[in-house]
Amino acid sequence: MTKTNPGRFFEDYSLGQTIRHAVPRTIAEGERAMYHALYPQRFALYSSDAFAIDCGLDGAPLDDMAVFHTVFGKTVPDVSLNAVANLGYAEGRFLKPVYAGDTLRSESEVIGLKQNSNGKSGVVWVRTTGYDQNDTPVLSYVRWVMVRKRDTEAPAPETTIPDLAKTVAAEDLVIPEGLTFEGYDAELAGEPHRAADYEVGEVIDHVDGTTIEEAEHMLATRLWQNTAKVHFDATFREDGKRLIYGGHVISLARALSFNGLANAQMIVAINAGAHANPCFAGDTVRAWSEVLDKAEVAPGIAAVRLRLVATRGAQAMPGQLRGEDGKYLPDVLLDLDYWALMPA
Amino acid sequence: MTKTNPGRFFEDYSLGQTIRHAVPRTIAEGERAMYHALYPQRFALYSSDAFAIDCGLDGAPLDDMAVFHTVFGKTVPDVSLNAVANLGYAEGRFLKPVYAGDTLRSESEVIGLKQNSNGKSGVVWVRTTGYDQNDTPVLSYVRWVMVRKRDTEAPAPETTIPDLAKTVAAEDLVIPEGLTFEGYDAELAGEPHRAADYEVGEVIDHVDGTTIEEAEHMLATRLWQNTAKVHFDATFREDGKRLIYGGHVISLARALSFNGLANAQMIVAINAGAHANPCFAGDTVRAWSEVLDKAEVAPGIAAVRLRLVATRGAQAMPGQLRGEDGKYLPDVLLDLDYWALMPA
Amino acid sequence: MTKTNPGRFFEDYSLGQTIRHAVPRTIAEGERAMYHALYPQRFALYSSDAFAIDCGLDGAPLDDMAVFHTVFGKTVPDVSLNAVANLGYAEGRFLKPVYAGDTLRSESEVIGLKQNSNGKSGVVWVRTTGYDQNDTPVLSYVRWVMVRKRDTEAPAPETTIPDLAKTVAAEDLVIPEGLTFEGYDAELAGEPHRAADYEVGEVIDHVDGTTIEEAEHMLATRLWQNTAKVHFDATFREDGKRLIYGGHVISLARALSFNGLANAQMIVAINAGAHANPCFAGDTVRAWSEVLDKAEVAPGIAAVRLRLVATRGAQAMPGQLRGEDGKYLPDVLLDLDYWALMPA
Structure with a gap:
């Protein structure tokens, strides 16, 4: 009858079902520039072709989280x-750098x-894989959501x-082919600290804050073709507020984390993530990180496991996460657990 | 005396006069990304090089309405x-897809x-043609405006x-050279409905709404080098409001129409259009379409004539357009009549 | 101890010291599109590859002030x-056009x-040079700032x-290699006035105004990787206002100056500049220019020295700059002295 997409309800999912998500998207220099205008992103590997080439890559790849958002955005009409509620993430792995001109599409398995x-209602777990134009997987992650029954x-x-x-x-962890930090120029990267300089348990206050505007989070969220009404339509919620896409907060916090983690160049895995409280325009977002683990993954390349809190x-609020009741503090927006690559 | 452009007044136009509009513009991946950040655009042919190549094109062309806005924007200093008042459009035809790297300029004949x-005051009709860097026409349309006399x-x-x-x-209608929907992947495009599934008279509610911010419509309108003061200068109107460029509403409504018309891939003609009521920041825009006509224009390719109402x-407000007095309802912003290409 | 950047204090500078600033940045079509969405920029040489090629260049270079902002942005974490207070600029010279794909980095000498x-506190003077990926200087300027002592x-x-x-x-002045205005198409450029048509002392009112939104100046300032807290964090100042990056006002005023100076195609030098009063979101910015000097610098190419006032x-407020007390009027935001190239 109706030709519009009503979304899927809990009973529309079955175990083993594969959903091929719509609207492949070519990502190019324009998306890179938008990403760098939307977030205070300064990680040198994603900012400079020259720096990335010196690190053994073909040029600056598209920012890790831009790839995540693109792959994720395609799943929204079918999954969320x-x-x-968006309940969690697990087993996220970046499998291959994405370069300007690549076309991404997504598939999810229940x-x-x-x-x-x-x-x-019920909980649905999907494993989503992003593919490039050659059907090579570039990202894979598990996400679980609570979905209403029809x-x-x-x-x-x-x-x-x-x-x-x-x-x-x-x-x-998948280390991008050719990646090397042998001739790493820490001065150009912005900070001297290598993985060896960080201790497990160390907490880093990233100092800077950014106040979010409606136009910014909507530009970002649209760029990833995320269609969730609640981000765009001020008449959707009773309070007239537009809920900010959780991924916008991730990208903002990750970009802020440059100040203190400038050499955590590439995210290679997302271990877990919780959007602890909703974020709205007008909020000023800050971030802190905690070093959770370290591992040498290739000669001269360390993986550092970090908790990123917005x-x-x-x-x-460095180090502050949960109240005495064990619940996230009301001003905690994000609790993300990820692995990043750093000079060892 | 003054070196600034005072604009043309009614008596500055003469029949047969040709105006070569200023400031040619190269459109590239950046403009594509901006367009996709500004509007919830998901039509696969404009989103994915891979999808467009599968449809027989050289890659994803620049969005149809982005071409319109660019060609239109150049006429503003000379025409409007x-x-x-902007009174109407007619005989708009897209003549050739525009690709990243093309340079557009505009000419108008009175x-x-x-x-x-x-x-x-008086009414001036102009036929505007957009040309690429090889002086090949890419778009032609008639527009008429009411202009003050000096x-x-x-x-x-x-x-x-x-x-x-x-x-x-x-x-x-001009069908882009090479275009084919033979191997059309409706799943990737987002919806199964082909032209044959639509009936003349059918009304489609596009469901989603988008609340507009000042920054968004100004970014968009500037991107097309549209210089009309009323869009940018909050001190220009007595009420302190900035009037949103009518084309911004067209692009927004067209993008929203994906939900229910995902396969109406390319606009090939604009038959008529009216900006029924002014739009301002803070407005939440919705859209509905009515199928006005259908025609098979090439093997496997149908043209569907649509009324798009914002x-x-x-x-x-699906199906609601005019009051008993025959006038547009106060919450109707746009009434656009266009042809789009769709798998037959 | 702390791994974050506390910035340098007055006693951290020494005469002759060279600071190699962090985070090289590749600038491409995306940054060009963003620049043209953020500012009402219409100078044909930066808008159209075809026009620029007709002027003897390889294509449209990146806008002069976009290069300035990129080079400047890198100095912020180390200098400001x-x-x-940002006290002044001098001896700014654009040394080589920057094209899409170039990577910029900055160095400063005290x-x-x-x-x-x-x-x-104390005053620090630095000479900053921007380099491309081949270590060729593209821009050099002197800036002095007042810096707190630790x-x-x-x-x-x-x-x-x-x-x-x-x-x-x-x-x-460095005239870009190959630049010629021999076949200059003034109609496409937008205005007939050549350098010969301007008289020293002439004041041009650029007529148009643009009201600034928070999202716009933050997108712009982030795009140049400028990290000064005061532009982004509404909790930083006691009055809850975000101070707009002075360069945003420069770019806005320069773009507005198209109306009356459409043929002042390229900025080749910045002689002096003062951010006379702070600018905040909600302000409507206008501009006027005064012709300060003229010189023929190559066959058919004139340099015009202009005062640009926002x-x-x-x-x-054409011609209005200072009060009887010799101080800038409270509504003057910018007083910039620069050289631009124009058909003679």
Whole structure:
């Protein structure tokens, strides 16, 4: 009847189902420039062709999180249009750098299903893979969301909860072909600290804050062809507020983390992530990081596992994450666990 | 004396006059990215080089309406700087896809003149053609505007009202060379509906809404080098509001129409258009379409003639256009009549 | 201890010291498009590859001020993070056009130091040079800023005030290799006036005004990787306002100056500049220019020395600059003295 996309409801998913998401997207110099205008991004490997070539790559790849957002955006109409909540990420791995001119598309496989006891909704786990124009996978991650049922009378599927790794093992990280930090120019990169200079447990306050405008998060979210109504339509929520796409906060916090982590050049894995509280225009976002782990993954190349926390407000909150009740503090926006590559 | 452009007044136009508009513009990947950040654009042919190549083109062309805005923008300093009203469009035809790296310029021929009975203003009809760097026409359309007279005593020109086609005939539509929908991948395009699935008279509610910010419409309008003061200068109107460029509403509505018309890949003609009511920042724009006509224009390729209506507000208004008085409803922003190409 | 950049204080500078600034940046078509969306830029040489090729160049270079902002932005973390005031510019010369794909980096040499009599701060003069990926200089300028001392007890350095040219001499201007205005198409450029049509002392009111939004100046300032907190963080100043990067006002005023100076195609030198008053979102910016000097610098090519003044408010203020007390009027934002190339 209607030709528009109503989104999928909980009973529309079945275990093992593969969804080929719509609208492939060519990413080029324009998307790179937009990304660098939207976020205070300064990681040299993504900023300079010359620097990236000195690191053994063919040129500056598209920013890691821009790839994530593009792959993620395509899944929204099929996965999260009727989502009640975005519950988590796991096993995210960047498999190949993406360069200007590449075309990305996404596919998701349903790997878990669990109806909620109230019978009104359920949790869906999908493993999403982003492919380039040669059908080479560039990114893979698991995401789980709570989705409404269309018909509360629909029978519950058999419960299947996937067995997900708490973190991606260091030996499973994919190091981009050719990458080397041998002639690494730390002065041009912005900071002298190498992986060896960071200690597990160390907390870094990234100092700077950025106040978000409506136009900015909408430009960003549209650029990734994310169609969730709540980001764009001020009449959608009762309070008249547009909820900012969680990925916008990730990119903002990651860019802010340059100040103190300038050599954490490339994200290679996302171990876990929680959007702890909603973010709205007018919020001033700050960030802190905690070093969770380190591993040498190739000669001269270390992987550093980092917790990246975005907070809101005039004051930095380094090290503050949860209250006595174990819940995220109200001004914590993001708690992201990722691996980045750094000179060892 | 003054070296600045005062714009042309009604008595500065003469029948048959050709105006070569200033500032040629090279359009590249950056403009494409900006277009996709400014509008929730998802038509696969303009989003993906790979998809466009599969459709027989050399890559993803620049979005149809981006070409229109670029060609239109150049005419503003010569045609509409002193315009009282933008009255209509007719006989718009896209003649050749525009690709990243092409340089566009515009020329207009005065094809009609009619002084108003009050002697203070008159209507000017121009046929504008956009050319690429090889002087190949890429777009042609007729537009008419009401323009103030500099000197109300200036003699009225002979009245000439051009004979304009109500709609571009299907046989006059230009199908891009090489275009084919033979191996069309509807799943990647986002929807299964082909032209055959649409019925004349059918109304499609495009569901989604987008709230417009000042920064967004100004970024867009500047990108097309449109210089009309009313879009940029909050001190220009007495109410302190900046009027949003009508083309911004067209692009927004066209992008929203993806949801229900995902396969209406390319606009090939603009038959008529009216900016029914002014649009301002803060407005939430929705859209609906009506199928007006269909024609098979090449093997496997159908042209679908569509009415695209943009409305304002929290509620969708599918099918609602005019009041009992025959006038556009106050929340109708745009009434556009165009032909698009679709798999047959 | 802390790994973040605290910025340099007055006592961290020494005469002759060279600072190699971080984060090289590749500039491409995306940055060009962003620049043209952020500013009402219409100078044909920067807008059209075809026009630029007709003027003897390889294509449209990146806009002169975009190059300036990129080179300048890199110096902020090392030069002005703890600056109290940006005091002036001198001896700015554009040495080579920058094209899409070039990678820029910056170096500064400390050429002057003078501690203030209060012992709490001092003035630092640096000569900054921007280099491309082949280490060819593309821009050089002197800038001086007032910087806080970390420790007021630190000894004062010997005072050295550099001997700076009041203006760049016409014979020191670098004319881009191959540049010719022989077949110059003034109609396409937008105005008929050549250098010969301008008289020294002539004042041009550029008529148009642009109201600035927070999102716009932040997108722009981030694009140049300028990290000064005051532009981005609404919690930084006590009044909750974000100060707009002075370069944003320069680019806006320069773009507005097209209306009356459409043939002042390329800036080749910056003789002096003062950010007379702070600019904030919501301000409507206008501009006027005064012709200060003219010189023929190559066959058919003239350099025109211009004062570009940006003002704020609903009214244009052509010719108004300082009050009876000799101070800038409160609505004057910018007083810039530069050389531009124009058909003779």
